[in-house]
Amino acid sequence: MTAGTVYSGSHWQRYATGNADEAHAYIRRAFFDVKVRFSGVGRDGAGLSTVSTGLADIGVTRLHYSARTQLQTAPDGDLNITHMMSGRFTIARDRDEYRLRPGDVALMLPDQPEDADFDDIDAFITRLPRTLLEEVAHARTGISGASLRFDSSRPISAALGRHWTQTVSHLTRSVLSDPALLTNPLIIGNTRHLLAATALAVFPNTAHDLALGAAGEVTPRALRRAVAYVDDHADQPITVDEIAAAAGVRPRALQLAFRRHRGTTPTRYVRQVRLERAHRDLQAADPATGVTVTLIARRWGFTHLGRFSTDYRAAYGCSPSHTLRT
Template identity: 90%
Template structure:
């Protein structure tokens, strides 16, 4: 990814400084408080250059920092996940040391201090608010926010680490490149929840080991309430937890009920509803008025047009363009 092609537009804010104290102040504002133990400037001083934007309460930052720096973090509960592209970066806690190589990803523990040592790095950091993670973890597993803890800076596996970088890269190119998409509450909500769910899957945390609570019984009436809620709110960003609350059942129980009675999940059902709404809009649209497939797909939260076309063809036996023309 190059700053000139991906990070363009007024919604990306740039910052640069050669002053070490100002660089440290930026790190404290953007990520977490730190106690600096050593900072060795290069020929251009601290050499800090950043470009950043936000998706509601989620922050993303491309950062170049040339100064050799050693510090200890003072985390505030939010997650900062870094994909290191070049440079040297080591994270240590007690006797556990994680030396990142280019392409690796790391989580700065949100509840425990760590030592960091980095030099001439080019990285991409995603900051996720604690409240969002607790919401998604509770919807997936029933775990309470107070019990959600992350145990390691390393991803569970190399493959999952790559999954994180692919997810962030896709969202950067398909959503963060367009302010109109970022302002769409359905698209922004889906993107935020995707990042949180991916973080929970990639890094070790107590939600992985938490025994699921007894699912409980979901009555046919409760299931109908859930379906009605999804149907009525398909144009809005909704979560499993919100649907379960509307139905008066637990999120895990709702997921099991959807699998048992509809052979799908609540969120996949919501996607099917949105695909059907897009189909109706394509049937009703007049292409001579300037209505496009992209406009209709984006309205219903489909940011990946290739995937939208594939799913549409599988569901309706023809392409979106054919439906729009006929």
């Protein structure tokens, strides 16, 4: 799939300007407030061009900016993660300087100002709302929103940096390229939480080092309430916090109870139930009516068809297409 195909469709908005002030105003609207210290526009002006879209409260932007610019960020708490395609980009705070190379990823710190110096950059920027990060971090570790802080613009490791770019690339090509998927609540919910969980895993933050106290014991009855809630709401977006609330326990306690008594996590159990529902739909469907494996997989929130087929074969011993045909 070519880049042009990925960014096609009316759900992608395009913007271009050669005026430096307009370019800076765009950066403030799309990402965060900035104090510009230097802007060395070329013969063709600022040379800003973007193509962008959104998934609920998440924004994604492919941006090219040819001007040499130095600025200081004034972040608002949301996360802006940059994947550098080409150009020169340096982020500095105090004495810590991070010089990105093509392929590198960086987090603009959401709660602290940083100095940025860039020239002729081509980058893919993902903006995640703070509330989403706090929700996912709380569900996974029990950390409060006020305690969640990011400590560095660098990923924890190069491998994790690559994991971020691979995750975003997959979602861009398999979800954002298809307007029909952008209205599917299961796919929207899965994608939002996957991006937030990946960001929490890739960049240093206080959730990594949180020393959790006793999570609390989960009774068999509470675990049954959690399972029943998932079974009854598998066709809707579900968060760990919502499952825990239905069970009447803390999210961290629920995580531990699922691991201890079911050998899985609440999130994986949700995926298992949806896989079972897809299996039933495949058994009941008549391919002569135009029903396809892709249609059923997406109905239950599975956007990566290769992974869906692998998981399906592991669970049922045959391919989804075989079940549909027979």
